Amino acid sequence: MKMSSRLSQLQRKKPCFKSTCFFLLTFQPLIGIAQGEDPRHLQSAGDSLEEQIVEKLASLGAHVLKQSGRVVEVNLNGTKVADADLRLLAELPEITDLSLEQTQVGDAGMIHLGPLQKLEWLNLYRTRVGDIGLRHLKGLKSLQHLPLGQTNVTDAGLVHLEHMSRLTYLGLRGDNVTDTGLRHLRHLTGLTGLHLGETKVTDAGLEYLQHMTQLKKLWLHNTAVTDKGIAFLANLKSLEQLEIYDTLVSDEGVRQLQAALPQCRIVRQVE
Numbered sequence: 001m002k003m004s005s006r007l008s009q010l011q012r013k014k015p016c017f018k019s020t021c022f023f024l025l026t027f028q029p030l031i032g033i034a035q036g037e038d039p040r041h042l043q044s045a046g047d048s049l050e051e052q053i054v055e056k057l058a059s060l061g062a063h064v065l066k067q068s069g070r071v072v073e074v075n076l077n078g079t080k081v082a083d084a085d086l087r088l089l090a091e092l093p094e095i096t097d098l099s100l101e102q103t104q105v106g107d108a109g110m111i112h113l114g115p116l117q118k119l120e121w122l123n124l125y126r127t128r129v130g131d132i133g134l135r136h137l138k139g140l141k142s143l144q145h146l147p148l149g150q151t152n153v154t155d156a157g158l159v160h161l162e163h164m165s166r167l168t169y170l171g172l173r174g175d176n177v178t179d180t181g182l183r184h185l186r187h188l189t190g191l192t193g194l195h196l197g198e199t200k201v202t203d204a205g206l207e208y209l210q211h212m213t214q215l216k217k218l219w220l221h222n223t224a225v226t227d228k229g230i231a232f233l234a235n236l237k238s239l240e241q242l243e244i245y246d247t248l249v250s251d252e253g254v255r256q257l258q259a260a261l262p263q264c265r266i267v268r269q270v271e
Contacts, residue, residue, distance in 0.1 A: 053088050060085060065097075073097040077123075083109035090115045099123035101147075107133035114139060121145040125171065131157030142166060149173030149195060155181030162187055169193040173219065179205030186211065195219040197243065203229030214238055221270075222246045227253030234260040243267040 050071065054064055057074060060081050065073035071092045077099050086109040089095060095116050100109075106128035113119065119140050124133075130152030137143070138160040146161075149171045158181040161167070167188055173195045182205040185194075191212050196205075197219040206229040209215070215236050226248040233239065239261055244254075245268050254266055 049091060053091055056085075056088055070094040075099045076103060077101040079103060081105060083112075085109075086112040089113065092116075093118065095119060096142075097121040100127055102126040104128060106130070106152075107136070109133075110136035113137065116140065118142055123147050124151060125173075126150045128152060130154070131160075134158070134160040138163065140164075145169045147171035147195075149175060151175060153177070155184075158182075158184040161185065164188065165190060167191060169195075171195040172199055174198040177201065179208075182206075182208040188212070189214065191215055192238075193217045196223065197221040199223060201225065203232075206230065206232040209233065210235060212236065216240045217242075219243045220247060221267075224248060226250075227256075230254075230257050233257060237261065237263075239264045241265045241267065245269050 054071060057064060057076075060076060061079040063075040064071055072094055074089065074092070074095060074097070078101070081100065081103050083105055086105065089098065090112050093115055096118050098113070098116070098119060098121065101123050102125070104127070105124075107130055110129060110133040113122070114136065117140065120142055122137070122140070122143060122145070125147040126149070128151070129148070131154055134153060134157040141164070143164055144166050146164075146167060146169065150173060153172065154176045155178055158177065161170070162184045165188070168190055170185070170188070170191060170193070174197070177196070178200045179202055182201060186208040189211055192214050194209070194212070194215060194217075198221070200223070201220070202224045203226055206225060209218075210232050213236060216238055217240060218233070221243045222245075224247070225244065227250055230242075230244065230249055230253055233242070234257060240263065242264055244266065254268065258264070258266060
């Protein structure tokens with residue numbers, strides 16, 4: 001599945017069944033990895049290190065996808081995975097997709113993701129990750145899709161994302177993000193999707209989006225933006241969908257923007 005087709009999933013990461021080699025693992029629960037334990041100590045003569053790590057992940061409720069015998073996707077959405085458990089992932093360097101949505105994972109867990117240099121999709125929606133956690137992620141140069149909505153991320157943390165040039169989707173829904181934070185995103189010109197719904201963004205922040213000419217979907221619902229702010233979007237000729245319900249944008253503001261962007265679907269009511 002290409003990253004562009006994933007954009008429509010918004011903040012959520014479903015288990016990605018890319019091929020028939022998807023396994024819903026149902027091993028009997030094993031003893032969880034102890035705080036500070038080195039995953040390499042799991043290895044025995046009978047099974048490979050990777051196989052034993054997969055068993056450990058299965059005991060946490062993980063969905064795992066293998067391709068060519070290597071783990072490439074791990075989905076831990078809604079499980080009781082803890083920060084220390086993420087040490088296991090450091091021994092799976094082929095992972096491209098990792099989803100931790102609606103877990104108790106926080107900043108301490110992000111330290112263990114550094115070795116995942118092939119990671120393209122990282123779903124942290126509804127986790128406890130904050131600004132310190134983002135600092136640990138700034139070395140993940142392959143990252144393309146990063147849902148961070150309803151986390152503890154603030155303006156201060158966004159500075160760690162400003163050089164992630166391969167990002168195509170960034171979700172900040174419901175975060176304590178203001179216009180100041182958007183300044184750090186102004187160089188992310190490869191973004192095709194940006195979720196700013198339910199943030200503290202105003203007209204001034206939208207000026208930083210003017211050079212995101214590849215942007216296709218933009219969520220601004222439940223913000224304080226007005227006609228003045230959406231006027232900054234008139235040159236985003238690739239924009240296909242704009243959500244502005246529960247904002248201060250007027251009918252006239254919508255009319256003017258629609259004239260400038262006739263191909264754009266402007267959503268003014270909750271669907």
